Amino acid sequence: MHAIRLHAFGPAENLTYEQVDDPAPGPGQVRIAVAAAGVHLLDTALRQGHRGPLPELPALPTVPGREVAGVVEALGEGVAELWLGRRVVAHLGFAPGGYAELAVTDVDRVHELPRNLDFAEAVAMIGTGRTALGIVQFAELGPDSVAVVPAAAGGLGTLLVQYARNAGATVVGLAGGTEKVARVRDNGADLAVDYTDPAWPGKVRAYLGGRVATVVFDGVGGDVAREAVALLGDGGRHLVFGWSGSGLADGRPYLVKGVSQQVLGPAMFARVGGPDPLRALELRALAEAAEERLTPALTRFPLAGAAAAHRALESRRTIGKVVLEP
Structure with missing residues (x-):
């Protein structure tokens, strides 16, 4: 099969397209003919040698990627034959291997795809989608809510805008550049503004006309988070799930005592x-x-x-979820 391999941590050019041996499914595993593989911002940090929230860096050489969708084409010992030929999606967990034409994973990680969902959409939902639904549990959104979504044109931001809109909230989406702002507007945000314009907080306040934000969904950090949190009223919530604007590898989230809450990990699992x-x-x-x-x-x-x-992805030239298709 063909796969992307990383032999040394460093720049994107270190990702090489190679022919490698087909992986064999072990007991309780399936092998998936990959039709779509997800690319995550964390993948770019790992490629550079920063482990981020993971317990350790992968051993080299490695095939990156942790989200795949495709068709089951081989079964390991103990796996029911009914899985063979099924359209599926899986998050591989800590085990990489997604950037490839074939990937193996435990059958317990696999979901059969709904008939109307294509492979790339499924890849977006198995990782980014599950995170979005975990985050919104903390927001208590409704018609009286005003939700501010930085990075609203990203994979996660796109889904948060839609969820908040579906809940009846007033949605303010922030994005960098004219094209992304237009996409955020088309995605249903009540107001879409360019956070590279220093005047953006004033534009939001003028639009709200005396109303205040009730929740900020923050995966960006830095100055954008600081300005967004300043829009919150009493009792407002700053839900933190990343700090890409500060650098995923070495930065720190922007946190305000009594206002900010980091919602990934144990807090999210406990809520679910x-x-x-x-x-x-x-x-x-x-x-x-x-x-x-x-x-x-x-x-x-x-x-x-x-x-x-x-x-x-690193230069912020993507919209939504980044997907590789063999």
């Missing part, structure tokens, strides 16, 4: 509850997409263009 909170969120995310309540935005690259996909 049950024996497998991540799988529960995955099921909810796929259902939201299948019912067309949430529709991910996508930027597609060929598998061989993984380095270009990383460069585009």
Whole structure:
């Protein structure tokens, strides 16, 4: 098969398109003929040698990627034959291997795709979608809510705008540049503004006309977060799930005592509850997409263009979820 391999941590050019041995499914595993593989901002940090929230860096050489969708084409020992030939999606967890024509994973991680969901959409929902649904649990959105979404043209931001709109909230979407602002507006935000314009907070205040923000969904950090948090009224919530504007590898989130709450990890799992909170969120995310309540935005690259996909993501030239297609 062909796969993207990383032999040394460093720039995007270190991602090479190579022919490698086909992976064999072990007991309890399936092998998926990959039709779409997700690219995450965390992948770019790992490529540079920064482990981010993961317990350790992958051993080199490695095939990056943790989100895949495709067709099951081989079964490991103990896996029911009914899985063979099924359209599926899976999050691979800590085990990489997604940037490839074939990927193996435990059958317990696999979800059969709803009939009306394509592979790239499913990849967006299995990781980014589950995160979005975990985050919104903390927001308590309704018709009286005013939600501010920085990075609203990104994969996660796109879904947060849609969810908030569906809940009846007034939605303010922030994005960088004219094209992205237009996409945020088309996605249903009541107000879309360019956060590279220093006057953007004043434009938001003028639009709200005396109303205040009730929640800020913050995956950006830095100056954008500081200005967004200043829009909150008493009792407003600053939900923090990243700080890409400060640098995912070495930066720090912008936090305000009594206002900010970091919502990933144990806090999210506790809110979801049950024996497998991540799988529960995955099921909810796929259902939201299948019912067309949430529709991910996508930027597609060929598998061989993984380095270009990383460069585009790092330079903020992508819209929505970045997906590789073999």
